[in-house]
Amino acid sequence: xxxxxxxxxxxxxxxxxxxxxxxxxxxxxxxxxxxxxxxxxxxxxxxxxxxxxxxxxxxxxxxxxxxxxxxxxxxxxxxxxxxxxxxxxxxxxxxxxxxxxxxxxxxxxxxxxxxxxxxxxxxxxxxxxxxxxxxxxxxxxxxxxxxxxxxxxxxxxxxxxxxxxxxxxxxxxxxxxxxxxxxxxxxxxxxxxxxxxxxxxxxxxxxxxxxxxxxxxxxxxxxxxxxxxxxxxxxxxxxxxxxxxxxxxxxxxxxxxxxxxxxxxxxxxxxxxxxxxxxxxxxxxxxxxxxxxxxxxxxxxxxxxxxxxxxxxxxxxxxxxxxxxxxxxxxxxxx
Ligand code: PLP
Numbered sequence: 001x002x003x004x005x006x007x008x009x010x011x012x013x014x015x016x017x018x019x020x021x022x023x024x025x026x027x028x029x030x031x032x033x034x035x036x037x038x039x040x041x042x043x044x045x046x047x048x049x050x051x052x053x054x055x056x057x058x059x060x061x062x063x064x065x066x067x068x069x070x071x072x073x074x075x076x077x078x079x080x081x082x083x084x085x086x087x088x089x090x091x092x093x094x095x096x097x098x099x100x101x102x103x104x105x106x107x108x109x110x111x112x113x114x115x116x117x118x119x120x121x122x123x124x125x126x127x128x129x130x131x132x133x134x135x136x137x138x139x140x141x142x143x144x145x146x147x148x149x150x151x152x153x154x155x156x157x158x159x160x161x162x163x164x165x166x167x168x169x170x171x172x173x174x175x176x177x178x179x180x181x182x183x184x185x186x187x188x189x190x191x192x193x194x195x196x197x198x199x200x201x202x203x204x205x206x207x208x209x210x211x212x213x214x215x216x217x218x219x220x221x222x223x224x225x226x227x228x229x230x231x232x233x234x235x236x237x238x239x240x241x242x243x244x245x246x247x248x249x250x251x252x253x254x255x256x257x258x259x260x261x262x263x264x265x266x267x268x269x270x271x272x273x274x275x276x277x278x279x280x281x282x283x284x285x286x287x288x289x290x291x292x293x294x295x296x297x298x299x300x301x302x303x304x305x306x307x308x309x310x311x312x313x314x315x316x317x318x319x320x321x322x323x324x325x326x327x328x329x330x331x332x333x334x335x
Contacts, residue, residue, distance in 0.1 A: 015034045015035050016035075018032070018034035018035075019032065019034055019035055022034065031043070036191065036255070036333050036334065037255075037260055038225075038255065038258060038299050038302075038303075038333070040302075041302075045258070046258055046299070047258060048257060048258045048292070048295040049291070049295060050288050050291040050292045050294075050295050051257060051258060051259065051295075053288060053291065054288055069102070072100065072101045072102065073100075073101060073102020073103075073266070074102060077102060077266070078100035078101065078102050078266050078268075079100065081100065081251050081253075081266040081268070082098050082100050082266070082268050084223070084230065084234075084251075085187075085220060085223060085234050085237055085249055085251055085268065086098065086234070086237070086238060086241060086268070086270075087231065087234065087238050090238065090241060090242075091241075091242065091273075092241050092270050095273075097270055097271060097273075098268055098269070098270050099268070099269045099270075100266055100267065100268045100269075101266065101267045102265070102266055103250075103265045103266055103267050104263045104265065105252050105253070105254055105262075105263035105264060105265040106219065106220075106221045106250055106251065106252025106254060106265045107140060107144070107252075107263075107265075108263065108265055108267075109250035109251060109252065109265045109266060109267040110140070110141065110144050110219060110250045111144050111147075111148070112267050113217060113248050113250050113267050113269075114131075114144050114145045114147075114148045114150060114217075115148045116248070116267075116269065117131070117150065117182060117215070117217070117248075118148040118149050118150050121182065121215065122180070124178075128151050129149060129150045129151065130150065130151045130152075130153055130181070130182075131145055131150050131151075131152055131153075131181075131182035131183070131184060131217065132152070132153050132154065132155045132173075132177065132181060132182065132183050132184065133145075133152050133153075133154055133155070133184045134154065134155060134157035134158070134170075134184070134185070134186065134190070135154035135155065135156060135157050135158065136154075136157070136158060136192060136193065137154070137157075137184065137186075137191070137192075138186075138191045138192070138219070138221075141184060141219075150182075152184075155170060155173045155174070155177075155183070156169035156170050156173055157170055157190075157193070157195075158193045158195060163195075163326035163330075164195055164326065164329070165195050165196075165197055165201065167197065167201055170205070171204060171205065171208060174205065174208040174209065174212065174214065175208050175211075175212065177212065177214065179212050179213050179214075180212075180213045180214065180215065181212070181214050181215070182214070182215045182217055183209070183214050183215070183216055183217065184217040184219060185205075185216055185217070185218055185219070185236075186218075186219050186220075186221075187218045187219065187220035187221075187222075187223065187233070187234065187236055187237050187249070188220070188222055188223065188226045188227075188233040188234075188235075188236065188331070188332075189221075189222035189225060189226035189233070189331050189332030189333070189334070190331075190332075190334070191221065191222075191332070191334055192334045192335065193330070193334060193335055194330030194331050194332050194333075194334040194335040195330055195331075195335075196226075196331055197236070199235060199236075199239075202235070202236045202239060203239065206239060206240055206243050206245060209240070209245050210243060210244070210245055213246075214245075215246050215247065216240055216245055216246070216247040216248075217247070217248055217250070218236075218237050218240070218247055218248065218249045218250065219250045220234070220237060220249050220250060220251050220252070221250075221252040221254065221255060222252075222255050222256065222332055223251070223256055224256045224293070224296040224300065225255045225256045225296065225299060225300055225303075225332065225333075226300065226331045226332045227300060227331070228296060228297040228299075228300030228301055228304070229297075229300075230256075230293065230296065237249060241270055244272040244273045245272065246270070246271055246272045247270055248267060248268060248269045248270065249267070249268040249270070250265070250267055251265055251266045251267070251268065252264075252265045253265060256296055256299075257292070258295075258299075303332065303333060307327050307328050307330075308328055310327055311324055311325070311327045311328045314327070
């Protein structure tokens with residue numbers, strides 16, 4: 001027992017604590033604004049009809065077994081994941097530059113991506129490894145990166161005065177950071193602010209990233225879930241890939257497939273043109289893709305409609321003083 005006496009108790013997770021308190025609360029009109037999970041009009045988790053259908057198909061599949069998969073996961077799953085985020089005609093895919101690994105959802109992808117960089121990125125010799133995250137960011141980034149020996153510092157992102165993006169400061173920070181710095185960026189529906197750069201701003205961010213030879217660690221946990229359109233939400237990632245920025249993508253299917261507990265995710269590593277990927281390395285939903293897109297739209301449209309309704313209630317109905325436009329300008333489930 002002595003061996004483990006010095007192990008500190010992990011601090012309780014604030015969001016999970018809130019979830020348990022919520023479950024115990026008997027107030028009939030209670031609303032849980034803690035954990036980021038989609039709820040339907042009855043405040044219930046929503047099983048996507050397409051997921052139900054796929055599950056039924058799987059159960060009837062006589063060839064389904066529970067054998068080991070290859071070390072990097074189910075190839076049909078990881079390559080479909082790569083096509084989904086990069087687009088089917090992505091030059092990186094066509095040139096075979098993408099290395100993909102199945103991971104334990106987006107969290108596992110973040111961990112593996114951070115570990116990969118910690119071990120193999122060309123860090124400056126003899127200096128503490130540092131990566132940069134937005135201020136604020138998904139809180140788990142801190143434990144994940146620090147756990148693999150990378151110190152995390154923040155770059156300016158959210159401007160409380162405008163309830164929007166601190167774009168000039170963000171850009172200036174990117175320019176001033178040491179060359180070849182690692183930047184963690186949320187692909188869309190930034191957690192926890194709901195504030196995303198516009199396409200024009202993303203283009204300028206890409207300019208500086210290329211100029212300064214920075215490395216982009218894309219965390220993509222909400223593809224399709226933000227706007228209702230998978231391609232639209234992957235725009236920034238695809239733009240960076242097209243322009244040859246070195247990057248990796250952490251992909252989660254928790255939100256866009258409503259598979260929170262199954263832990264379905266992937267890590268995709270994409271070196272720039274000319275550097276061929278050394279191989280760094282879920283089961284079939286084929287034929288159901290179009291149905292899945294409809295379900296994603298259902299969720300995104302409900303979120304957008306809820307934002308509009310809240311905005312309407314605050315402004316027209318309650319005539320609440322102040323400007324509430326950020327509620328409709330922000331994207332996704334947050335803020
Ligand atoms: N990254 C971001 C920005 C997130 O918001 C989340 C989930 O909330 C994740 C990663 C990881 O999600 P999961 O591990 O459930 O796929």
